[in-house]
Amino acid sequence: MKKYNKHDNKFEFSERLRQSITKHSIPISPTILCKNFNQxxxxxNISIQTASNWLSGVSVPNQDKLQTLANWLSVDIHWLRFGNDVPVNHIPPLSTEQQNLVKNFALLSPIHQKIVLDLVNSLVETY
Structure with a gap:
Protein backbone atom coordinates (compact mmCIF):
# COMPACT_ATOMS: atom_id res chain seq x y z
CA MET A 1 0.00 0.00 0.00
CA LYS A 2 1.36 3.43 -0.97
CA LYS A 3 2.05 5.89 1.83
CA TYR A 4 0.95 9.42 0.93
CA ASN A 5 3.35 12.30 1.38
CA LYS A 6 1.75 15.40 2.90
CA HIS A 7 3.79 17.53 0.49
CA ASP A 8 2.59 15.63 -2.56
CA ASN A 9 0.50 17.80 -4.90
CA LYS A 10 -2.33 15.25 -4.86
CA PHE A 11 -2.50 15.30 -1.09
CA GLU A 12 -2.34 19.10 -1.03
CA PHE A 13 -5.17 19.23 -3.59
CA SER A 14 -7.26 16.95 -1.37
CA GLU A 15 -6.67 19.28 1.59
CA ARG A 16 -7.87 22.30 -0.41
CA LEU A 17 -10.87 20.33 -1.69
CA ARG A 18 -11.81 19.31 1.85
CA GLN A 19 -11.40 22.91 3.04
CA SER A 20 -13.66 24.21 0.25
CA ILE A 21 -16.32 21.59 0.91
CA THR A 22 -16.27 22.32 4.64
CA LYS A 23 -16.75 26.06 4.01
CA HIS A 24 -20.06 25.18 2.34
CA SER A 25 -21.12 23.14 5.40
CA ILE A 26 -21.13 19.96 3.33
CA PRO A 27 -20.02 16.78 5.10
CA ILE A 28 -16.73 15.27 3.90
CA SER A 29 -17.99 12.07 2.32
CA PRO A 30 -17.20 10.41 -1.02
CA THR A 31 -20.88 9.61 -1.49
CA ILE A 32 -22.00 13.18 -0.85
CA LEU A 33 -19.18 14.63 -2.98
CA CYS A 34 -20.08 12.25 -5.81
CA LYS A 35 -23.78 13.16 -5.69
CA ASN A 36 -23.18 16.93 -5.51
CA PHE A 37 -20.48 16.91 -8.17
CA ASN A 38 -22.63 14.92 -10.61
CA GLN A 39 -25.48 17.41 -10.16
CA ASN A 45 -20.64 11.31 -13.93
CA ILE A 46 -17.96 10.31 -11.47
CA SER A 47 -18.08 7.26 -9.22
CA ILE A 48 -17.95 7.21 -5.44
CA GLN A 49 -14.48 5.67 -5.79
CA THR A 50 -13.29 8.64 -7.86
CA ALA A 51 -14.64 11.06 -5.23
CA SER A 52 -12.88 9.01 -2.55
CA ASN A 53 -9.62 9.19 -4.52
CA TRP A 54 -9.89 12.99 -4.72
CA LEU A 55 -10.63 13.33 -1.01
CA SER A 56 -7.82 11.00 0.05
CA GLY A 57 -5.11 12.42 -2.22
CA VAL A 58 -4.85 9.41 -4.52
CA SER A 59 -5.69 11.37 -7.66
CA VAL A 60 -6.47 14.84 -8.99
CA PRO A 61 -9.38 15.48 -11.37
CA ASN A 62 -8.78 16.42 -14.99
CA GLN A 63 -9.30 20.02 -16.11
CA ASP A 64 -13.03 19.90 -16.91
CA LYS A 65 -13.85 18.23 -13.60
CA LEU A 66 -11.56 20.64 -11.76
CA GLN A 67 -13.44 23.54 -13.37
CA THR A 68 -16.76 22.09 -12.20
CA LEU A 69 -15.43 21.75 -8.65
CA ALA A 70 -14.10 25.32 -8.68
CA ASN A 71 -17.39 26.72 -10.00
CA TRP A 72 -19.52 24.70 -7.62
CA LEU A 73 -17.39 25.52 -4.57
CA SER A 74 -16.84 29.16 -5.61
CA VAL A 75 -13.04 28.98 -5.51
CA ASP A 76 -10.31 29.86 -7.97
CA ILE A 77 -9.43 26.87 -10.15
CA HIS A 78 -5.70 27.61 -9.94
CA TRP A 79 -5.83 27.81 -6.16
CA LEU A 80 -7.83 24.57 -5.95
CA ARG A 81 -5.34 22.70 -8.13
CA PHE A 82 -2.03 24.25 -7.09
CA GLY A 83 -2.51 26.38 -3.98
CA ASN A 84 -1.38 29.93 -3.31
CA ASP A 85 2.12 29.51 -4.72
CA VAL A 86 0.90 29.69 -8.31
CA PRO A 87 0.63 33.21 -9.71
CA VAL A 88 -2.85 34.03 -10.96
CA ASN A 89 -3.35 36.52 -13.77
CA HIS A 90 -3.83 39.99 -12.36
CA ILE A 91 -7.43 41.14 -12.65
CA PRO A 92 -7.76 44.89 -13.17
CA PRO A 93 -10.11 46.87 -10.91
CA LEU A 94 -13.77 46.61 -11.89
CA SER A 95 -15.49 49.52 -13.57
CA THR A 96 -18.67 50.94 -12.04
CA GLU A 97 -20.71 49.07 -14.64
CA GLN A 98 -18.95 45.79 -13.78
CA GLN A 99 -19.46 46.39 -10.05
CA ASN A 100 -23.19 46.91 -10.67
CA LEU A 101 -23.27 43.71 -12.69
CA VAL A 102 -21.72 41.79 -9.78
CA LYS A 103 -24.19 43.33 -7.32
CA ASN A 104 -27.15 42.43 -9.54
CA PHE A 105 -25.78 38.93 -10.08
CA ALA A 106 -25.67 38.43 -6.30
CA LEU A 107 -29.38 39.29 -6.12
CA LEU A 108 -30.32 36.46 -8.48
CA SER A 109 -31.56 33.11 -7.23
CA PRO A 110 -29.02 30.25 -7.29
CA ILE A 111 -30.76 28.76 -10.33
CA HIS A 112 -30.57 32.04 -12.25
CA GLN A 113 -26.94 32.52 -11.17
CA LYS A 114 -26.13 29.11 -12.62
CA ILE A 115 -27.83 30.04 -15.91
CA VAL A 116 -25.78 33.25 -16.12
CA LEU A 117 -22.54 31.40 -15.22
CA ASP A 118 -23.21 28.73 -17.84
CA LEU A 119 -23.89 31.41 -20.46
CA VAL A 120 -20.75 33.38 -19.60
CA ASN A 121 -18.59 30.23 -19.54
CA SER A 122 -20.01 29.20 -22.91
CA LEU A 123 -19.26 32.62 -24.39
CA VAL A 124 -15.72 32.59 -22.99
CA GLU A 125 -15.05 29.11 -24.41
CA THR A 126 -16.12 30.18 -27.91
CA TYR A 127 -14.20 33.46 -27.76
Missing part, protein backbone atom coordinates in the same frame (compact mmCIF):
# COMPACT_ATOMS: atom_id res chain seq x y z
CA UNK A 40 -23.18 20.27 -11.22
CA UNK A 41 -21.08 18.59 -13.93
CA UNK A 42 -22.29 18.55 -17.54
CA UNK A 43 -20.00 15.69 -18.62
CA UNK A 44 -19.70 12.09 -17.52
Missing amino acids: HHHGD
Whole structure:
Protein backbone atom coordinates (compact mmCIF):
# COMPACT_ATOMS: atom_id res chain seq x y z
CA MET A 1 0.00 0.00 0.00
CA LYS A 2 1.36 3.43 -0.97
CA LYS A 3 2.05 5.89 1.83
CA TYR A 4 0.95 9.42 0.93
CA ASN A 5 3.35 12.30 1.38
CA LYS A 6 1.75 15.40 2.90
CA HIS A 7 3.79 17.53 0.49
CA ASP A 8 2.59 15.63 -2.56
CA ASN A 9 0.50 17.80 -4.90
CA LYS A 10 -2.33 15.25 -4.86
CA PHE A 11 -2.50 15.30 -1.09
CA GLU A 12 -2.34 19.10 -1.03
CA PHE A 13 -5.17 19.23 -3.59
CA SER A 14 -7.26 16.95 -1.37
CA GLU A 15 -6.67 19.28 1.59
CA ARG A 16 -7.87 22.30 -0.41
CA LEU A 17 -10.87 20.33 -1.69
CA ARG A 18 -11.81 19.31 1.85
CA GLN A 19 -11.40 22.91 3.04
CA SER A 20 -13.66 24.21 0.25
CA ILE A 21 -16.32 21.59 0.91
CA THR A 22 -16.27 22.32 4.64
CA LYS A 23 -16.75 26.06 4.01
CA HIS A 24 -20.06 25.18 2.34
CA SER A 25 -21.12 23.14 5.40
CA ILE A 26 -21.13 19.96 3.33
CA PRO A 27 -20.02 16.78 5.10
CA ILE A 28 -16.73 15.27 3.90
CA SER A 29 -17.99 12.07 2.32
CA PRO A 30 -17.20 10.41 -1.02
CA THR A 31 -20.88 9.61 -1.49
CA ILE A 32 -22.00 13.18 -0.85
CA LEU A 33 -19.18 14.63 -2.98
CA CYS A 34 -20.08 12.25 -5.81
CA LYS A 35 -23.78 13.16 -5.69
CA ASN A 36 -23.18 16.93 -5.51
CA PHE A 37 -20.48 16.91 -8.17
CA ASN A 38 -22.63 14.92 -10.61
CA GLN A 39 -25.48 17.41 -10.16
CA HIS A 40 -23.18 20.27 -11.22
CA HIS A 41 -21.08 18.59 -13.93
CA HIS A 42 -22.29 18.55 -17.54
CA GLY A 43 -20.00 15.69 -18.62
CA ASP A 44 -19.70 12.09 -17.52
CA ASN A 45 -20.64 11.31 -13.93
CA ILE A 46 -17.96 10.31 -11.47
CA SER A 47 -18.08 7.26 -9.22
CA ILE A 48 -17.95 7.21 -5.44
CA GLN A 49 -14.48 5.67 -5.79
CA THR A 50 -13.29 8.64 -7.86
CA ALA A 51 -14.64 11.06 -5.23
CA SER A 52 -12.88 9.01 -2.55
CA ASN A 53 -9.62 9.19 -4.52
CA TRP A 54 -9.89 12.99 -4.72
CA LEU A 55 -10.63 13.33 -1.01
CA SER A 56 -7.82 11.00 0.05
CA GLY A 57 -5.11 12.42 -2.22
CA VAL A 58 -4.85 9.41 -4.52
CA SER A 59 -5.69 11.37 -7.66
CA VAL A 60 -6.47 14.84 -8.99
CA PRO A 61 -9.38 15.48 -11.37
CA ASN A 62 -8.78 16.42 -14.99
CA GLN A 63 -9.30 20.02 -16.11
CA ASP A 64 -13.03 19.90 -16.91
CA LYS A 65 -13.85 18.23 -13.60
CA LEU A 66 -11.56 20.64 -11.76
CA GLN A 67 -13.44 23.54 -13.37
CA THR A 68 -16.76 22.09 -12.20
CA LEU A 69 -15.43 21.75 -8.65
CA ALA A 70 -14.10 25.32 -8.68
CA ASN A 71 -17.39 26.72 -10.00
CA TRP A 72 -19.52 24.70 -7.62
CA LEU A 73 -17.39 25.52 -4.57
CA SER A 74 -16.84 29.16 -5.61
CA VAL A 75 -13.04 28.98 -5.51
CA ASP A 76 -10.31 29.86 -7.97
CA ILE A 77 -9.43 26.87 -10.15
CA HIS A 78 -5.70 27.61 -9.94
CA TRP A 79 -5.83 27.81 -6.16
CA LEU A 80 -7.83 24.57 -5.95
CA ARG A 81 -5.34 22.70 -8.13
CA PHE A 82 -2.03 24.25 -7.09
CA GLY A 83 -2.51 26.38 -3.98
CA ASN A 84 -1.38 29.93 -3.31
CA ASP A 85 2.12 29.51 -4.72
CA VAL A 86 0.90 29.69 -8.31
CA PRO A 87 0.63 33.21 -9.71
CA VAL A 88 -2.85 34.03 -10.96
CA ASN A 89 -3.35 36.52 -13.77
CA HIS A 90 -3.83 39.99 -12.36
CA ILE A 91 -7.43 41.14 -12.65
CA PRO A 92 -7.76 44.89 -13.17
CA PRO A 93 -10.11 46.87 -10.91
CA LEU A 94 -13.77 46.61 -11.89
CA SER A 95 -15.49 49.52 -13.57
CA THR A 96 -18.67 50.94 -12.04
CA GLU A 97 -20.71 49.07 -14.64
CA GLN A 98 -18.95 45.79 -13.78
CA GLN A 99 -19.46 46.39 -10.05
CA ASN A 100 -23.19 46.91 -10.67
CA LEU A 101 -23.27 43.71 -12.69
CA VAL A 102 -21.72 41.79 -9.78
CA LYS A 103 -24.19 43.33 -7.32
CA ASN A 104 -27.15 42.43 -9.54
CA PHE A 105 -25.78 38.93 -10.08
CA ALA A 106 -25.67 38.43 -6.30
CA LEU A 107 -29.38 39.29 -6.12
CA LEU A 108 -30.32 36.46 -8.48
CA SER A 109 -31.56 33.11 -7.23
CA PRO A 110 -29.02 30.25 -7.29
CA ILE A 111 -30.76 28.76 -10.33
CA HIS A 112 -30.57 32.04 -12.25
CA GLN A 113 -26.94 32.52 -11.17
CA LYS A 114 -26.13 29.11 -12.62
CA ILE A 115 -27.83 30.04 -15.91
CA VAL A 116 -25.78 33.25 -16.12
CA LEU A 117 -22.54 31.40 -15.22
CA ASP A 118 -23.21 28.73 -17.84
CA LEU A 119 -23.89 31.41 -20.46
CA VAL A 120 -20.75 33.38 -19.60
CA ASN A 121 -18.59 30.23 -19.54
CA SER A 122 -20.01 29.20 -22.91
CA LEU A 123 -19.26 32.62 -24.39
CA VAL A 124 -15.72 32.59 -22.99
CA GLU A 125 -15.05 29.11 -24.41
CA THR A 126 -16.12 30.18 -27.91
CA TYR A 127 -14.20 33.46 -27.76
